[in-house]
Amino acid sequence: xxxxxxxxxxxxxxxxxxxxxxxxxxxxxxxxxxxxxxxxxxxxxxxxxxxxxxxxxxxxxxxxxxxxxxxxxxxxxxxxxxxxxxxxxxxxxxxxxxxxxxxxxxxxxxxxxxxxxxxxxxxxxxxxxxxxxxxxxxxxxxxxxxxxxxxxxxxxxxxxxxxxxxxxxxxxxxxxxxxxxxxxxxxxxxxxxxxxxxxxxxx
Amino acid sequence: xxxxxxxxxxxxxxxxxxxxxxxxxxxxxxxxxxxxxxxxxxxxxxxxxxxxxxxxxxxxxxxxxxxxxxxxxxxxxxxxxxxxxxxxxxxxxxxxxxxxxxxxxxxxxxxxxxxxxxxxxxxxxxxxxxxxxxxxxxxxxxxxxxxxxxxxxxxxxxxxxxxxxx
Numbered sequence: 001x002x003x004x005x006x007x008x009x010x011x012x013x014x015x016x017x018x019x020x021x022x023x024x025x026x027x028x029x030x031x032x033x034x035x036x037x038x039x040x041x042x043x044x045x046x047x048x049x050x051x052x053x054x055x056x057x058x059x060x061x062x063x064x065x066x067x068x069x070x071x072x073x074x075x076x077x078x079x080x081x082x083x084x085x086x087x088x089x090x091x092x093x094x095x096x097x098x099x100x101x102x103x104x105x106x107x108x109x110x111x112x113x114x115x116x117x118x119x120x121x122x123x124x125x126x127x128x129x130x131x132x133x134x135x136x137x138x139x140x141x142x143x144x145x146x147x148x149x150x151x152x153x154x155x156x157x158x159x160x161x162x163x164x165x166x167x168x169x170x171x172x173x174x175x176x177x178x179x180x181x182x183x184x185x186x187x188x189x190x191x192x193x194x195x196x197x198x199x200x201x202x203x
Numbered sequence: 204x205x206x207x208x209x210x211x212x213x214x215x216x217x218x219x220x221x222x223x224x225x226x227x228x229x230x231x232x233x234x235x236x237x238x239x240x241x242x243x244x245x246x247x248x249x250x251x252x253x254x255x256x257x258x259x260x261x262x263x264x265x266x267x268x269x270x271x272x273x274x275x276x277x278x279x280x281x282x283x284x285x286x287x288x289x290x291x292x293x294x295x296x297x298x299x300x301x302x303x304x305x306x307x308x309x310x311x312x313x314x315x316x317x318x319x320x321x322x323x324x325x326x327x328x329x330x331x332x333x334x335x336x337x338x339x340x341x342x343x344x345x346x347x348x349x350x351x352x353x354x355x356x357x358x359x360x361x362x363x364x365x366x367x368x369x
Contacts, residue, residue: 010234011231011232011233011234012233012234012235016234061234063232063234063285064281064284064285064287064288064337064340065333065336065337065340066275066276066281066333067273067275067281068232068234068285069231069232069278069281069282069285070231072272072273072275072277072278072281073278075273076272076278097295097301097302097303098301098302099301099302102301102336104332105274105275105329105332105333105336108274108329108332109273109274109275109329110273112273112274112325112326112329113273116273169297169301169302170297172295172302173295173296173297173302176294176295176302177294177295180239180240180293180294183236183239183240183293184239184240184293186240187240187241189240189241189243193243194239194240194243194292194293194294195243195292195294195305196243196244196307197244197307197308198244198307198308199244199245199256199257199260199289199290199307199308199309200244200245200253200256200257200289201244201245202257202308203308
């Protein structure tokens with residue numbers, strides 16, 4: 001059985017949902033896993049380590065409709081410093097919107113990168129409603145599909161998996177409003193203050 | 204807004220603003236959600252990005268010049284676009300049949316994007332999809348993409364500016 005390297009490409013990697021997803025992945029994966037945050041300073045070290053693994057799982061959020069820039073920068077370093085032996089690349093991407101389909105452009109960019117740099121694409125999990133899902137009754141949706149992802153990579157029976165909260169758009173809108181209102185309350189910010197139309201104090 | 208200096212004369216007044224992003228100090232978005240939940244409408248990182256995103260929000264026409272990488276914006280432009288999220292609220296709305304963030308005082312805009320570099324057909328196709336997604340999240344009422352080589356960027360910018368002045 002191979003060994004899987006998990007790389008977290010979230011800009012807030014140590015405190016990210018991506019980290020929590022990676023932990024669930026490791027919990028259910030029957031193969032050995034090793035986890036790393038991508039930081040500004042460790043690109044070359046991670047590129048060199050990659051050759052020790054049969055598979056790499058990139059975990060990252062959708063940012064401004066595509067790859068987070070911290071992750072994009074890592075891919076550019078990887079392109080310039082490829083490992084001697086190339087692992088199979090799998091992806092776990094999450095977006096805060098209900099529709100997992102909003103991740104499609106980022107997946108196309110990843111496929112383009114892999115094709116251009118001769119990496120085989122393994123499994124892909126596109127997750128919608130990923131900002132909040134782990135703290136809701138729908139946590140099981142994320143857990144179940146991450147387990148499926150882990151099994152597919154460990155068994156090399158690679159798959160495309162899609163998941164989101166089983167809610168209508170209107171219900172999702174209501175649930176997300178409650179989520180963000182509570183988020184603001186932690187900092188003493190009211191819903192009305194969060195709804196300001198002002199940008200840098202100007203309307 | 205350009206990711207490289209443009210060697211052309213661009214009028215700078217109350218109606219037109221030009222930003223050479225490569226000359227500005229703009230850090231990466233940390234994903235802290237501070238601009239939605241702690242200081243709504245203001246980024247907690249007080250660098251040059253805070254001068255740029257209010258202008259993006261107020262503009263009814265934008266011209267973005269960016270190198271392409273893997274079918275998306277390269278680092279400089281992408282860094283700025285990620286830092287522009289204070290123009291949105293945390294709250295979600297249904298827009299064009301999908302869930303998207305509510306916008307603050309953002310004027311709907313005609314967007315022109317000049318994408319340059321050695322661009323394959325596949326990258327062009329990915330980028331067209333990306334900009335179509337940006338349209339929903341960045342209030343583009345219409346958009347045009349011009350693919351070109353780096354050496355032709357300034358000619359293309361001049362052409363767009365002349366068109367705007369007519």
